[in-house]
Amino acid sequence: MDINTHESIDSSLMGEPVAVAEGSSEVRLACTPNMAADASGLVHGGFIFGMADYAAMLAVNHPNVVLAGAESRFLKPSRVGDILIAKADEQEREGRKHIVQVDVSCNGEVVFKGTFTCFVTKEHVLAGA
Template sequence: MDEDFIKSEEEDFLNKPDADAVLQKSCLNIDLNNGTIKEQKYGKSSVLLETSSKMVVDKQGLIHSGNLFSSAAYCALLAVNNPNGIVIGAEVKFLAPIELGNEVLFRGETLQEDTKKREVKVEGFVLDIKIFDAMFYIAVFDKHVLSLHITKEMEKKMG
């Protein structure tokens, strides 16, 4: 009888959702080549990029830095987790080349959360080696950026 109780308690513990976990609200339709979400909590995220032959730029197996940037930007947007957030800038350092077969774990954390412009620190690691360092700037709008009709408003002013 006690064993059944212990077992059900353990099963409940294993199936409990993480108290800090959040419902994903951004990047819902993103291509899986940008990475796999490993963690998403309030103000934090991590994404694992598994390199593929489609990312290679030469015969030696060098991975194109654009793939790293894309995965890191994805990580930053997940940390902000707002469907109306977009990347408006980034300061990026590629600290080491990545080759086919490497897996890169990106970790993002919001440093500023209470304004329309968010700052997100993203670091990338191969094993325990830091290979990427960036600060992403994310603008958060009240409505989707494409529903703002910015181009039409500019045309009215110009015409």
């Protein structure tokens, strides 16, 4: 399936799409030293959240999809060197509103879970700005 959204994302920071289908996606992210929050190699959660958000956007896969809200839980720490896999699945669709569940795992263990509320706007959010 073609990618119709977020085409300028830096895959080194948000992950590389592995699969995109109607209502689902999978994204792979290699955790690199520039993602470390401290000398121990703990990866800052913002990168993991960003990856999950990107996976949710790809599951909706519309040029005007935006994030309206998210409920998330970090379950385990991630470290530099980890390879993370985000799997997104659309749970509900009501008009322009999409609810997408995203699980991020490392070596088969879930490290992050999130529910993303996405909307497809009538035009790009920056149109006319």
